[in-house]
Amino acid sequence: MNIRTRSSQIWYFLMFGFLLLSSFIMLVPYLWMVLSSLKGNLEIIRSTDLLPHKVTFEGYKTVFQDAPFMHWLWNSIVTSTAITIVTVFTSALAGYIFAKFRFRGKQVLFIVILATMMIPTQILMIPSYLIIFKLGLINNLLALIIPSLISAFGIFLARQAIDELPYDLMESARMDGAGEFYTFLRIILPLVRPMLSALAIFTFMAAWNNYVWPLIVLNDTEKMTLPLALVFFNGAHVRNFNIIMSASVLVMIPVLVVFLIFQKQFIKGLSMTGFK
Amino acid sequence: MGPWRGDRLSQHTKELRFVIYSLTPILLLFLVFLIIPIFWGIQLSFFQYDPLASSSPLIWFDNYVRMWKDPIFVKSFLNTFKYVFIAVPANIVITLAFAGMISRVRSARWRNFFRTCFFLPAIAPLSASALIWSTMLRSGGDGLFNMLLDKMGQAKVGWLTDGNTAMISIILMTLWADIAYNIIIFMAGLDAIPKLFYEAAEIDGANAFQRFRHITLPLLQRTTLFVFTMTVISYFQMFPQFQIMTRGGPKNETLVMALNIYNNAFSYSRMGYASAMATVLLIIILVISLIQIRVGRTQWEY
Numbered sequence: 001m002n003i004r005t006r007s008s009q010i011w012y013f014l015m016f017g018f019l020l021l022s023s024f025i026m027l028v029p030y031l032w033m034v035l036s037s038l039k040g041n042l043e044i045i046r047s048t049d050l051l052p053h054k055v056t057f058e059g060y061k062t063v064f065q066d067a068p069f070m071h072w073l074w075n076s077i078v079t080s081t082a083i084t085i086v087t088v089f090t091s092a093l094a095g096y097i098f099a100k101f102r103f104r105g106k107q108v109l110f111i112v113i114l115a116t117m118m119i120p121t122q123i124l125m126i127p128s129y130l131i132i133f134k135l136g137l138i139n140n141l142l143a144l145i146i147p148s149l150i151s152a153f154g155i156f157l158a159r160q161a162i163d164e165l166p167y168d169l170m171e172s173a174r175m176d177g178a179g180e181f182y183t184f185l186r187i188i189l190p191l192v193r194p195m196l197s198a199l200a201i202f203t204f205m206a207a208w209n210n211y212v213w214p215l216i217v218l219n220d221t222e223k224m225t226l227p228l229a230l231v232f233f234n235g236a237h238v239r240n241f242n243i244i245m246s247a248s249v250l251v252m253i254p255v256l257v258v259f260l261i262f263q264k265q266f267i268k269g270l271s272m273t274g275f276k
Numbered sequence: 277m278g279p280w281r282g283d284r285l286s287q288h289t290k291e292l293r294f295v296i297y298s299l300t301p302i303l304l305l306f307l308v309f310l311i312i313p314i315f316w317g318i319q320l321s322f323f324q325y326d327p328l329a330s331s332s333p334l335i336w337f338d339n340y341v342r343m344w345k346d347p348i349f350v351k352s353f354l355n356t357f358k359y360v361f362i363a364v365p366a367n368i369v370i371t372l373a374f375a376g377m378i379s380r381v382r383s384a385r386w387r388n389f390f391r392t393c394f395f396l397p398a399i400a401p402l403s404a405s406a407l408i409w410s411t412m413l414r415s416g417g418d419g420l421f422n423m424l425l426d427k428m429g430q431a432k433v434g435w436l437t438d439g440n441t442a443m444i445s446i447i448l449m450t451l452w453a454d455i456a457y458n459i460i461i462f463m464a465g466l467d468a469i470p471k472l473f474y475e476a477a478e479i480d481g482a483n484a485f486q487r488f489r490h491i492t493l494p495l496l497q498r499t500t501l502f503v504f505t506m507t508v509i510s511y512f513q514m515f516p517q518f519q520i521m522t523r524g525g526p527k528n529e530t531l532v533m534a535l536n537i538y539n540n541a542f543s544y545s546r547m548g549y550a551s552a553m554a555t556v557l558l559i560i561i562l563v564i565s566l567i568q569i570r571v572g573r574t575q576w577e578y
Contacts, residue, residue: 045418118561122538123557123558
């Protein structure tokens with residue numbers, strides 16, 4: 001079919017080599033993190049070599065001794081899981097309603113919800129902080145959870161996916177006497193599972209990695225989530241950065257595992273968003 | 277006819293009830309945590325608001341007048357534009373190039389491998405990435421970059437402590453952490469272009485550059501516009517790496533608006549002033565979004 005000339009073959013190998021090199025460069029910071037985390041507390045202070053002279057787990061030990069690491073991990077797991085479950089549910093429900101129901105003001109509501117995606121965090125964070133303060137939720141994990149239970153992006157994604165389902169599905173469910181909520185839960189949701197899992201991964205990652213909002217509403221060390229705690233912990237160990245790198249490795253592992261398991265859905269979901 | 281009509285009415289009522297019961301709590305959350313804060317934030321910008329002070333007088337546009345006389349704000353304003361103007365075009369060129377190269381790789385397994393390598397930085401918390409990069413960029417001999425310079429017989433550089441290199445260092449870190457998303461979206465965009473176009477062009481004798489210029493670029497316009505706008509909007513608000521890697525230093529060389537707003541609001545508790553700066557940021561982002569919608573529409577009419 002395609003006759004490949006010699007020169008195009010050479011170009012292909014050059015490109016391939018360049019991609020290999022670039023991929024390696026992309027991985028260098030991780031390599032640096034792992035190698036530094038294996039250096040000793042004394043070695044790190046005047047290390048001028050990439051490789052550790054002697055591999056030790058001192059850094060990791062210090063993390064577990066000096067810091068409530070399991071506490072932080074737990075805080076992250078609880079908040080991210082709660083946010084993900086509820087946000088996927090509210091997004092699917094609102095997306096379903098915007099896709100399949102008719103009521104006055106629907107278009108305007110939907111446009112207002114979409115428009116909130118353009119609003120910068122900086123304008124929201126001061127009033128949001130004041131609201132959380134008035135609710136007495138400063139230093140409470142609920143301060144992270146409650147404002148994140150809805151997602152304009154999620155509603156948009158859900159509406160796109162549910163819009164494509166035929167109306168007959170709902171009609172026949174109603175004929176059979178199914179309630180509206182039952183129809184949504186048992187008939188609509190199973191049909192948009194790929195969208196739901198993509199949305200779940202996005203939401204989980206965003207919640208897990210969030211830094212600004214926890215920084216504003218949490219100041220009690222015990223209450224912190226991992227990304228914030230890591231920076232806080234860094235303040236105490238600037239010179240012995242093997243300890244921070246050990247903590248970073250520990251923070252990275254859960255995200256890495258989630259990503260490698262759900263990579264396909266993740267990439268597919270991301271590709272969906274490019275086509276508004 | 278009577279009962280039949282009644283049946284339809286009750287079906288309609290049932291649907292309406294479902295809509296109201298489901299949507300009310302969701303819209304309430306939107307109202308409290310998105311809609312009200314926007315207006316409240318704009319309102320605060322007209323006050324000299326400090327949560328610790330006993331009174332917060334209405335000062336109308338004083339905050340807005342004051343900020344342009346405040347050299348730190350002006351510096352942060354210029355730094356933000358400098359950051360966006362360098363990092364966004366660099367991001368678009370790099371991601372488009374890599375998307376093109378990766379999608380040209382023939383073996384699906386290698387394609388996946390490359391995509392995963394480029395994607396790994398994007399899944400890490402930005403705060404962790406910022407910490408890793410600050411250790412790589414340490415100004416002593418114990419940072420990776422200076423180790424490499426030393427091996428090449430070059431003098432050490434104070435990557436994050438020297439005003440000339442600090443911003444560039446943070447831009448490098450941002451690009452590393454952030455290019456994955458755009459690569460994936462560009463790859464999807466490239467995927468959607470029918471292979472037939474390229475084959476036809478090849479038969480007509482078009483070279484690689486001509487194919488890129490006359491097929492890829494025009495057909496990728498919508499994707500590029502989308503990617504461009506999203507990247508600009510997100511880079512205007514970039515915060516963690518500035519706060520973690522340099523705290524805006526040295527001598528405010530890397531102080532961006534997002535960090536300046538945070539400092540004013542939560543370190544100096546000048547919330548009215550910070551809200552005025554945030555409103556300026558809001559206006560910048562709204563203008564960019566409107567331009568995007570405008571440009572998108574005119575392209576549609578072609």
